[in-house]
Amino acid sequence: MNKYIILALALSLVGCGGTDAEENSPGFTSISGKSVIETTEDNDTISTAQVVSIGSAITGSVSTSDVIDVYQFDTKKGQRVEVNFDGGTGSDVDIYLYNSDYNVLRISHEDGSEESMVYDASYTGTLYLVVKHYEGDDSTYQMSIASSN
Numbered sequence: 001m002n003k004y005i006i007l008a009l010a011l012s013l014v015g016c017g018g019t020d021a022e023e024n025s026p027g028f029t030s031i032s033g034k035s036v037i038e039t040t041e042d043n044d045t046i047s048t049a050q051v052v053s054i055g056s057a058i059t060g061s062v063s064t065s066d067v068i069d070v071y072q073f074d075t076k077k078g079q080r081v082e083v084n085f086d087g088g089t090g091s092d093v094d095i096y097l098y099n100s101d102y103n104v105l106r107i108s109h110e111d112g113s114e115e116s117m118v119y120d121a122s123y124t125g126t127l128y129l130v131v132k133h134y135e136g137d138d139s140t141y142q143m144s145i146a147s148s149n
């Protein structure tokens with residue numbers, strides 16, 4: 001199997017339920033860091049992930065026609081990686097953290113589009129963060145990748 005099929009299979013196994021966002025959901029929460037814009041839509045697989053770094057605040061978009069965005073960044077063993085994601089209202093977007101062996105390390109799939117995860121890196125190397133539009137409106141999202149050590 002190629003990398004895309006593996007990723008698609010993995011995602012199909014963990015798709016979440018979800019309802020429309022509540023009418024009075026808050027807007028973007030405060031997400032800080034070095035500002036990074038999604039620069040390409042050729043970012044739908046681990047092998048074509050956009051390279052970012054810890055300390056980035058990423059702005060991008062997903063929708064029914066652009067279901068997946070993938071970002072990659074380097075981490076050090078023992079580093080605590082914290083991801084916060086806000087996809088705005090009306091959409092249900094989920095995030096997944098993969099290692100370089102294409103195994104899922106963390107999943108955040110709340111109803112709606114406010115997601116977060118913490119991962120204590122077990123190795124020095126590359127991690128892959130997958131943003132997936134699950135259902136609902138198009139989403140322009142803000143996502144921070146931070147480390148507390």
Ligand SMILES: [Ca+2]
Pocket residue numbers: 038041060061062066068069
């Ligand atoms: Ca996108």
Ligand SMILES: [Ca+2]
Pocket residue numbers: 040041042043044066067068069070
């Ligand atoms: Ca994409």
